[in-house]
Amino acid sequence: MGDRLGEGAGVVKERNLPLHAACKLFPRLSDTELRELAEDIQSNGLQNPIVLLDGKVLDGQNRLAACKLVGVEPRFVQWQGEGSPLYWVVSQNLMRRHLTASQRAAVAFDLLPLLEKEAKERQRRSKGRGEKVAHDCATSEKNGKASEVAARVVGASARYVEMVKEIGCKQPELVERIRVGELSVPEARKLTAIAASNGRKGRTRISKDDKDKIIRGDCFDLIPSLDDGSVQLVLTSPPYAEQRNGHYRSVSEKAFPDWTLGWMKLLWDKLTDGGSVLIVIRPHLKNGILSDYILRTRLALRDDGWCENEELIWLKPDAPPLGSTKRPRRTWESILWFSRSPQPFCDLFACGRDSNRIGFDASIRFGAGTGKPVHGGQNYEMTNGKARCPDVFVAPVGGNPQWNDHPAVFPESLAEQLILTFSSAGDLVLDPFVGSGTTCTAAKKLGREYRGFDVDRNFVKLALKRLSDVE
Numbered sequence: 001m002g003d004r005l006g007e008g009a010g011v012v013k014e015r016n017l018p019l020h021a022a023c024k025l026f027p028r029l030s031d032t033e034l035r036e037l038a039e040d041i042q043s044n045g046l047q048n049p050i051v052l053l054d055g056k057v058l059d060g061q062n063r064l065a066a067c068k069l070v071g072v073e074p075r076f077v078q079w080q081g082e083g084s085p086l087y088w089v090v091s092q093n094l095m096r097r098h099l100t101a102s103q104r105a106a107v108a109f110d111l112l113p114l115l116e117k118e119a120k121e122r123q124r125r126s127k128g129r130g131e132k133v134a135h136d137c138a139t140s141e142k143n144g145k146a147s148e149v150a151a152r153v154v155g156a157s158a159r160y161v162e163m164v165k166e167i168g169c170k171q172p173e174l175v176e177r178i179r180v181g182e183l184s185v186p187e188a189r190k191l192t193a194i195a196a197s198n199g200r201k202g203r204t205r206i207s208k209d210d211k212d213k214i215i216r217g218d219c220f221d222l223i224p225s226l227d228d229g230s231v232q233l234v235l236t237s238p239p240y241a242e243q244r245n246g247h248y249r250s251v252s253e254k255a256f257p258d259w260t261l262g263w264m265k266l267l268w269d270k271l272t273d274g275g276s277v278l279i280v281i282r283p284h285l286k287n288g289i290l291s292d293y294i295l296r297t298r299l300a301l302r303d304d305g306w307c308e309n310e311e312l313i314w315l316k317p318d319a320p321p322l323g324s325t326k327r328p329r330r331t332w333e334s335i336l337w338f339s340r341s342p343q344p345f346c347d348l349f350a351c352g353r354d355s356n357r358i359g360f361d362a363s364i365r366f367g368a369g370t371g372k373p374v375h376g377g378q379n380y381e382m383t384n385g386k387a388r389c390p391d392v393f394v395a396p397v398g399g400n401p402q403w404n405d406h407p408a409v410f411p412e413s414l415a416e417q418l419i420l421t422f423s424s425a426g427d428l429v430l431d432p433f434v435g436s437g438t439t440c441t442a443a444k445k446l447g448r449e450y451r452g453f454d455v456d457r458n459f460v461k462l463a464l465k466r467l468s469d470v471e
Contacts, residue, residue: 017064020056021117022089025110029062029320030397036322038066044325049075053085059092062320086114090153099318102185105160106178108150109168112161115150160185167192181317181396182413210467214440214452216460219432222453223266231270232345232427235418235439237280237410241293253293257300263432264301264338270430274345276422277306280314280410282333285324294334301338309337309344313392314414333410335393335418348388350420355387393417415442423448437463444470 029037046067050060057064058079067074081088090111099107147165151158163185168175174188183191215222238260241253251259267277283291302308312335319331395414415438423429425447431439434452436459443450444467454460 017052018056019061020053020058020085020089021114022086023057023059023061025089025107025114026093028065028398033320033322033397034062034066035069037062037320038069040322040325041066041072042070046072046075047325049077051079052076053079058085059089086111087153100181100184101157101160102178102183102188103181104154104156105151105164105185106175108147108154108156108161109164109175110179111150111153112146112165115146115153163189180398180411180413181394182411210464213450214434214437214454214460214463214467216455216457217453218455219263219453220266223263223270223432226270226430226451228269229272230428231267231430232272232275233419233423233429234267234271234275234277234432235280235415235422235429236278236431236433237435238433240281240284241291253291256293257297260297261300261304264306265304267432268305268340271340272345274341274343275339276309276344276346277338278312278418278422279336279338280333280414281336282330285327288324288326294336298336305340306338307340307342307344309339309342310391311335312337314410315392315394316397317394318396318398332392345422345424347421347424349386351389351393351417352386355385389417389421410438412438412442415439416446419443419446419448434463435459437466441466441470 028034041063046063048060048063050064051058064074066072079085079088090107147161148158150156151161164175164178167178167185167188170192171188174183174191177183178185178188239251241251241256264277271277281294283294285291298308314333314335316331316333319329321329393414395411395417397411419429419439419442426449428449428451429439429443430450431437431452434440434454437452440450440452440463452463454463
């Protein structure tokens with residue numbers, strides 16, 4: 001199949017072009033990622049044109065939306081491939097995106113009706129050419145049922161595709177969670193089985209009014225209202241210094257360390273003895289040099305008595321190619337872990353996975369124990385069981401609701417993993433910069449108490465809307 005793209009698309013002034021069905025197979029970027037893509041296009045120009053077919057966007061819906069956002073005139077080309085445009089779109093997107101086996105199965109599931117439509121069109125065109133030709137045209141592959149064909153196209157397991165079909169019939173909302181990487185196919189299948197046996201979802205409900213827990217106001221004024229020793233986990237992503245000033249109130253790089261010390265001081269007495277503060281953040285590049293305001297903030301917090309227990313990583317497997325084109329694309333952010341104690345609470349197995357490789361499978365040349373590379377308590381032989389969670393938390397960025405227009409949303413799946421690891425059922429989780437309510441939504445789903453503060457009226461409304469949808 002050829003991949004020829006014709007440059008003769010002409011001038012296309014209408015930016016609200018309809019999307020081709022194949023283009024809809026892959027979700028749009030989150031608002032945060034779309035704005036970052038728009039900033040990149042504004043700085044470096046549109047690197048890849050938008051591909052059209054029959055007056056519809058075949059490939060490039062995110063690039064088109066980003067151009068519209070910053071007023072850049074997009075470039076268009078016509079697709080002139082020799083074969084199925086559907087296969088071409090799938091191939092292009094699979095090269096760009098790092099999808100799990102379960103996510104590929106979800107794409108194959110979405111592909112099924114489009115393959116059927118293509119097959120019927122080929123069969124219609126083959127009328128009068130003989131019964132055998134018509135039969136061969138009924139599918140783009142001459143062997144295998146539709147799920148097997150779709151699985152081959154996207155490189156997925158046909159068995160997984162059949163399982164996604166089964167899940168879609170029973171609980172279609174779980175298919176969306178597979179699409180964005182929150183659930184694997186086996187995990188979603190287990191949830192459908194639990195729901196079928198119980199007749200309901202097994203999430204804990206918290207009966208108190210959400211309006212009493214999501215409060216509009218400055219965290220400097222509201223943190224003192226919390227009871228001392230009541231907060232087990234603070235999970236937040238504060239406003240980045242001098243970033244997105246057009247969307248919410250920001251802080252200068254110079255003032256950021258003292259500003260952070262201020263609200264962290266207020267939290268000191270509010271934390272439990274084993275409580276933690278997790279700050280999701282990453283410095284930006286300024287004139288080609290990494291800004292040092294986060295480094296200065298970390299050192300200032302240490303000088304103020306805080307224990308920095310670890311630097312964790314949020315890995316974004318579907319991160320788009322954003323940031324400076326002169327640097328590797330950004331696919332991770334730091335999760336800075338602070339507490340009052342050198343040994344705060346941490347459930348190492350809450351997000352651990354079953355493994356048959358638990359232990360140290362290597363030569364113990366340098367010994368084990370204090371001051372040695374291998375800790376004294378580690379196994380020297382491989383065993384089966386549940387492994388400790390790693391220090392890298394994987395969470396795709398593309399799963400946030402389209403109506404959520406907060407400019408810097410981190411995914412609910414990230415919040416869920418961190419809440420499970422650093423708190424227990426019934427504990428109080430706080431986000432002093434609650435934004436659209438991701439932390440509190442995840443906490444409510446997981447049976448935790450929660451509080452959220454924000455100075456922005458619209459963000460508080462967003463958070464309350466999300467919480468109202470949680471059973």
